[in-house]
Amino acid sequence: MIIRLGYVAMSVELQNASPSQTMTFAQFSKIKDRDAAIRKLERIAESNLHNCLRLLKHNEANQIHFFRLSSRLIPLANHEELLDWNYMKPLIEPLKELADHIKKHPARIDFHPDHFVVLNSPDKEILKNSLRTLVMHKALLKGMEIDTEHRCVLHVGGGYDDKEKALELFIHNWAYISPSIQRMIMLENDDTTFTVKETLYLCEKLGIPMVFDYHHHLANHEDKNWQEDWGRVVETWQDSRLPIKMHISSPRSEREFRAHADFVDVEMFLRFLAQIKGTVPEIHCMIEAKQKDAALFQLSRDLQGKSGIKMLDQSSFLME
């Protein structure tokens, strides 16, 4: 079984390379010349994409081939007051640069739109805004010439005091979503509302790959035993061209259990791997730790020399 590690959005090693620089609407509104304000937004977005390229080069140099892009690349994209702004136009060139780099140095690259994207909302406006955000993600992927299939991880959404009804609402809304957007999506169990079993229910019914988050499962489950559902999780990836992926992180402390720790506990990770050994040929593990790429390097070092683990490169291992 091949294990590949990835990390999220930004580097703690690379200086001044934020892909999430921003401008708030309040700041935007303070600038009297609206065109000048929009040009400023565009410069920020271009700088964010430029930093993405630097991050991909950094990843390449360090043999990391799995990465989640920031979902805050374009400040105020999809804001109500800026719907007339064609934010993609000045980004064609920088996106092409990214496309060229990715073509030369293939890597699994995806997104995790943040929790304002809620597909099971009973409010039509919220659903509409969510879909607009997903359309933006699709345009970014297209610009980078990345196959859009299974590139956006989402949570199920709100519980609305009745989780069963909330799940049915997801199915109801799903029918209004275009097939190309549907195919971009993966669903993840969350740490407060929807458990592995509930997320699986949707994934199986709608043909969506499920991203298993082990930390979330420990924080939120009706049945702690995840092993009996693991086969079902694997099955949701049957029709995907991509290997199964999961999220891995450690609790910051017993008291702040849901918060993410700086690094990943290697012993916990190994215990997990031992239990899924042989169930899939390859698994991609997204490390969600405060120390970002430094946490990946740390885990990579910690894995070296463990029995049954063979290092293939900085971020890839073979488990025998």
Next chain:
DNA sequence: GCCAGTCAAGTCCCG
């Protein structure tokens, strides 16, 4: 230079 507060977006919890 440091620290607290603010920010597009949504949901949940409390009073």
Next chain:
DNA sequence: CGGGACTTGACTGGC
């Protein structure tokens, strides 16, 4: 029903 917490990183304003 209204307001604050939650959450994340970036950035601003006050000292």
